[in-house]
Amino acid sequence: MTAQDRTFDAEFDVVVVGSGVAALFGAAAAASRGLSTCLIEKTDRFGGTSAYSGGAVWLPGNAVLARDGVDDSVEKGRTYFRAVVGDRTDRDVQDAFLNTGPAVVTFLQEELGIPTRFQAFPDYFDAPGRQEQGRSIYPKPIKGEEVGDRAADVRPPVPADQFGAAEDTTRLEGGRAWVARLVLALDAMDSAETRLNTAAQELVRDEDGRVIGVAVDGEGGRRLLGARRGVLVAAGGFERSGELRHRWQQMPTADWSSSHPDTGSGDAVRMFEHVGAQLDLLDQSWWCPATLFPNGHAAFTLGFRSGFIVDGTGRRFADELLPYDQMGRRMRARMADGAGDEFWLIFDDAEAGNFPAICIPAPEPDQLREAGLWHTAGSVDELAAATGLDAAALQESLERFNGFAEQGRDADFARGEDPYGRFFLGVSTAEQCLRPVGGDRLHAVRLVLGDLGTKGGAVIDANGAVLDTEGRPIPGLYAAGNSSASVSGEAYPGPGVPLGSGMAMAFRAVADMAGEPLPIAP
Incomplete structure (x- = not known):
């Protein structure tokens, strides 16, 4: 919409849409500069999909890595990132992300006082510059008593949020720790305001096309919030929109995403479309295998300790220990090839019939x-009769897998030969990742293609500014996180790239709004 008279119900320097880590960090960066900042979240909880994450933040060459004894540098990270992503995204934006990482961590520690630590988690690709122990940092957990009443405003873990488990706020870890610490940082700033239950409906522009605010719907009804310096949209993707998932990704449902049904509904991308923003990577998500539950939701699953996975034809098709996005892409390829959307994990009673993988909540x-x-x-x-799989194909898959297990080498898919696969099993050799499947009972659990959110959205420049279809910045409009087209393109280079890139580009966006654009190079 265009505000002819520019009459707003409230005016700020910066309005931030969303409340994941990128949004919260961007708001904190703005408010710390003394810019009046209003962060709006459409649900009754802060955090979005960030609250579900393990909390990894991938920023090469930062001070926390150096402090904790990790030999890394921005250049080493760039070598790796380039090898994995290539030219799929603009190199200036790649460099802006990578070169800004150290400054993001310095701001976290010195300005916000958020304690962080390194934790081993391998990079996902065998490429030059890879760190087998990883280069991700995490927030230190925070006790619920330190968070106080705000703990009730942080999105709970998946079991409580989607599966009816009791909510535990005695200790917040991972993504929830980031969210809690950033919310507390904003609460301590006089120039920051946060609003829950406030949904962005459309962007407000002046007669010259500059974005000058946001129309929102909140507890007081429809309001116009002005943004003198700019609007940062970091409101997630469209993973929970069945219509958009079918339109751009040909997914049979939006219910298999790990995000909460009330988040990721595509509000951001619809607002971008309305103002003529350039969009990209709409067919892409942060894919993963997921276990299907009776309520129709699916839970992110990884670390398959035993057994093997088959598609709808009853055939094995990939190394089950691949990094989850890569395994998800193998599943997506099988769906595109006509194998259907049913996948099954086949295993035996080696673990007393328990589910041999990491899945939260654990399947009952x-x-x-x-x-x-x-x-x-x-x-x-x-x-085969119970699952509808072809018996001959399933038998052949079982015998072939068992043959590889006896030989100690997976000749089809090299299971366990990459350090990532061995990491989650806590073993040192590929042979330890292969164990025959047999015995008196066999089990099959239904898996589907899940995701940790979509990764397509507005194309941004090195300052985080949203570009129009001609490649020009739309004045006053910025994007970060899953609302923007990911700087990593169609790849998922390592744990924490979504949060790390979201924080870095939000940081740059705020600097640009403040009239202090950061250089692309160090």
Whole structure:
């Protein structure tokens, strides 16, 4: 909409849309400069999908890595990032992200006082510059008593948020620790205001096309919030919009995303479309295998300790220990090739019949059996009949996998040969990642193609400014996080790239709004 008279219900220097880590960090960067800042979140909780994350932040060559004994540099990170991402995204934007990382961490520590630490988690690709122990930093956990009443405003973990488990606020870790610490930092700033239950509806422009505010719907009804310096949209993607997922990604449902149903509904990308922004990577997500639950939701699953995965044809198609985005892409490729959207993890009683992978919440066998999502049988033929898989193909997959396990080498997909695969199993050799499947009982649990959010959105420049379809910055409009087209393109280079790039580009966006644009090079 265009505000002819520019009459606003409230005016700020900066309005931030969203409340994930990128949005909160951007708001803190603005308010710390003395810019009056209003952050709006459409739900009743801060955090978005960031609150579900493990909290990794991928920023090469930062001071925390050096302090904790990790031999890394921005240049080493650039070598790796370039090798993985290539020219799929603008090199100036790549450099802006990578070169800004150290400053982001310095601001976290020295300005916001947020304690951080290194934690091992391997980079995802075997490429030059890779760190096998990783280069990700994490927030230190925070006790609920330190967060106080604000703990009730932080989005709870997946089990409590989507599966009815009791909410525990005694200790906040990972992404929730980032969210809590950043919310507390904003609370301590006189120039910052936060509003829950306030949904952005459309961007407000002046007669020259500059974005000067946001129309919102909140507890007081429709309001216009003015933004003298700019609007930063970091409101997530469109992973929970069935219409947009079908339109751009041909996904059969939006229910398999790990995000909460009330978040990631595509508000940001619709606002961008309305003002003529250039969009990219709309067919892309941060993919992952996911376990399907009776309520129709699916939970992010990784670290398969035993068993193997087959597609709808009953055939194995990938190394089950691939980094989750890469495994998800193998699943997506099989769907595109006509294998259907059903996948099954086949395993035995080696772990007393328990689910041999990391999944939160842990699948409850009886509940999944009742829903037809977990089958137990005494033979391959019985299991095939229960799942609808081809018995001959399933038998062949089992025998071939067992043959590789006996030889100690997966000749088809090299399972366990990459350090990432061994990391989650806590083993040192590929042979330890291969164990025959057999015994008196076999199990099959339904898996689907899930995601940690979409990664397509507005194309931004090195200052985080949203570009129009002609490649020109739209004055007053900025984007970060999953509302922007990811700087990593179609790849997921390492743990924490989504949060790290979101924070870096939000930091640059605020500097540009303040009239202090950061250089691309150090």
